[in-house]
Amino acid sequence: MLSTNPFIVLSYVSGPAILTNAAALLLLSTSNRFARAIDRSRQLARDVQTLSESGRAEPAIAARRVKLIARTLTSLYLSAATFAVATLMSVLGAVIAGAAAGPAADIPIIVALFCGLIGFAAIVVGAVGLVIESRLAVRALTHETDEALAQLAKTVREQTK
Numbered sequence: 001m002l003s004t005n006p007f008i009v010l011s012y013v014s015g016p017a018i019l020t021n022a023a024a025l026l027l028l029s030t031s032n033r034f035a036r037a038i039d040r041s042r043q044l045a046r047d048v049q050t051l052s053e054s055g056r057a058e059p060a061i062a063a064r065r066v067k068l069i070a071r072t073l074t075s076l077y078l079s080a081a082t083f084a085v086a087t088l089m090s091v092l093g094a095v096i097a098g099a100a101a102g103p104a105a106d107i108p109i110i111v112a113l114f115c116g117l118i119g120f121a122a123i124v125v126g127a128v129g130l131v132i133e134s135r136l137a138v139r140a141l142t143h144e145t146d147e148a149l150a151q152l153a154k155t156v157r158e159q160t161k
Contacts, residue, residue, distance in 0.1 A: 041063060057143060
């Protein structure tokens with residue numbers, strides 16, 4: 001039997017529930033990143049003819065970002081789902097433990113623990129994916145800024161002649 005203290009049961013449930021919320025917030029921001037990366041890829045595809053030599057690396061970076069964000073979304077969806085199952089199993093385990101003591105009460109708790117571990121691993125993988133994608137975004141922005149500065153310098157030189 002788990003305990004007669006309701007706060008212990010609440011602690012079993014609140015951890016996965018809070019992590020489910022965290023995964024959902026990461027999913028929301030990652031979905032926005034995904035949409036922006038797709039828009040950028042489409043814009044680069046339209047402008048491919050006008051890209052300079054240094055700017056030709058941008059479409060490859062954009063494509064890599066889109067693929068990375070898609071994998072990150074998959075990981076974050078997995079984490080949200082497994083944390084939700086862990087929360088449900090924690091509640092179910094508490095109900096079963098309150099109704100009947102025995103080994104049957106241990107099964108939902110074991111499933112909750114297993115799902116929680118999978119969810120934790122998936123959210124870490126998703127977070128690492130977001131860090132890598134952020135670095136790619138900075139690299140693409142650096143290319144774009146360098147290109148704009150070079151174009152500006154060229155325009156200034158032409159105007160001063």
